[in-house]
Amino acid sequence: MYLRDTIAAISTPIGEGGISIIRISGPDCLSIADRIFRRSRDGGLKSHRFYYGVIFDPDSAAILDEAMVVLMRGPNSFTREDVLELHCHGGYLVVRRILALVLRQGARLADPGEFTKRAFLNGRIDLVQAEAIMDIIHSKSEMSLNLAQHQREGLLSRQLFQLKEYLLSSLAFLEAFIDFPEEDIDVSAKEHIGQNIDSSLLMLDELLSGFSEGRIIREGVSVVIAGKPNVGKSSLLNALLQEKRAIVTAIPGTTRDLIEEQMTINGLPVKLLDTAGIRESDDHVEKEGVKLSLEKLSSADLVLFVVDASSSFSAEDQSILERLSGFSFMVVKNKSDIDGSYVLPFEPELPVLSLSTHTGHGLVDLQQAIFDFFIHLPDHDSREFVAISQVRHRDALTGCRNALANFKDNLDREVNLDLLAIDLRDALDSLGAVTGETTADDVLDRIFQQFCIGK
Incomplete structure (x- = not known):
């Protein structure tokens, strides 16, 4: 919890800019304004109106x-x-001077996320909405922004409220029979409780099933481009980014270090990693690059296994294929403009894409295939799209579901009503x-410490 003091912080990024904002919250807002702000015209400050004037030091004028x-x-x-906002010129020194002035008037510097924490503690928003801010x-993308906006607007909170209503209704029925132990729980009450629990389990299953996509939308995905040397991995990176990011030559082994870039595919945040060509080498630097490449495979959400469609499947390709065992990978046949007769000696689980980084043919299909691999929910930008996207939410809802599964099993076995209520x-x-509502204080502190100061 917090004391009823007044806090202040800079709420805009530090640096040069047109405007910077200092936010103040607490009971001393008006008195601080009276001491350091002089209007261009006489009169006090009315709520929710902007006033032009000057900020001055009352000690020196x-x-x-x-x-x-x-x-x-x-x-x-x-x-x-009470909240007071000072909109002054952007600039490191002037903003710092004004903040120091505000602190000398009795405010203290806000902790990270403390404004949002006060909004939560004062009941304006719940914790889901606070995290959505x-x-x-x-x-990182339009899709992640839409998901966050929907959570901030309360779409997820309303579903959780409905769940709570189902559970409270069931608990009220149970406690009524606990208070009158001489009466057995009747059939209609048992059916009502059972329907509430079934509805709750259905809602929980739907929310939990969307966690994978929700997390992906929020955090993005990692896609590693792998293959033997000189199959066009760096060319593929450049083509997807639509810029020359990696050096491309006809000499095998040009890429010796990892190249990492961010892009979006249909609104999905994607981290692309171009790796060194995987092969045996006596060159120490190249060997280190290959080692890094193999390490990145284990952390990738998807691997693009690039092969040369103008040649045959080689022993090097086979060696890489064996290393990809257990990973999700998509075969990309590059240089298909030279020869499209390339045949794979195995049956991949995921679609095989043919493309040419030289002509650009097939790149759109590859991007769509990557998107479809990760995203399956329809209408992501609709006003009704709701998904959980944080591990904390998933774990708590899983705990809720497990408790309800135990309840349903115990209800069928007609165990003691007090145990059912537990x-x-x-x-x-x-x-x-x-x-x-039941989050421990230390967990709350950890959540709000992730916010920037001033939010």
């Missing part, structure tokens, strides 16, 4: 900057406290850990 100031009276503010800030309370505790 020196003017620090001209500014626009807005006071937002609680509870109609982000934190549900951080995801919005760190979004199962339901365990499920509610796990559900509350997602929204923040």
Whole structure:
């Protein structure tokens, strides 16, 4: 929890810019404004209106900057406290001077994420929405931004609230019979509880099934380009990025280090890694590059196994294929513009793509195949798209589901009603850990410490 003090921080990136914003939240906002801000016209500050004037040091009367100031009276503010924002010129020195002035007036420097934490503790948002704000800030693509916005707007929270209502209704029925032990739980009550639990399990299964895609949308994926030397791995990287990022020559073994670049495919964040050609070599530097390549295979979400369609499947290809055992890989037949008769001596599990990095033929199909490998949910940009995307949410909902599965089994075995109630309370505790109702303080601290100062 926190003291009812006043906090302040710079809420815009440090550096040169047109405008910087210093945010202040707490009971001393108005008194601070009265001491350091002078309007261009006489009068006080009304809530939610911008005023032009100057910020000055009351001790020396020196003017620090001209500014626009807005006071937002609680509870109609982000934190549900009084909030004051000072919009001054962007610049490292002037912003630091104004912040120091605010701190001298009695505010303290905010901890990372403390404004959002106060919004959570004051009931304006739940923990899911608070975490979504951080995801919005760190979004890498339109798809991850849409997912974060939907969570911030409360689409996921509303589903979790419906789950909570099912569980509370069932617990209320149980406790009514616990309070009157002389009465056995009747058939209609048992059916009502059973329907609530079945509906809850169905909702939980749907949410949990979307975790893989939700995590991928939020965090992105890692795709490694692998193959023997001189099959066009670096050319493929350049073609996908649409820029000359890697050196391409006819000399085998040109790439000796990892080249990592970010791109998006249909809104999906993708980290592309071009690796050294995998082969036996006496060159010490090339050997180190091959070693790095093999290490990256184990951490890749998908491997693009590039082969030369203008030649036959070689012993080097076979050696790489054996190293890919157990990994998800997609065969990419490059140089298909030279010879399209290349035949693989094995049956791949994933689609085989033929393309030419020289002409660009097949690149669109490859990008779509990569996207389809990871994403299966329809209408990702729709207003109703909801998915869990954090491991913390998945683990808590899994705990909720396990408790409900135990409850259903115990209900069928007609165990003691008090034990059944314990199962339901365990499920509610796990559900509350997602929204923040039952989240431990140390967990809350870890979550908000990931925020930047000023948010």
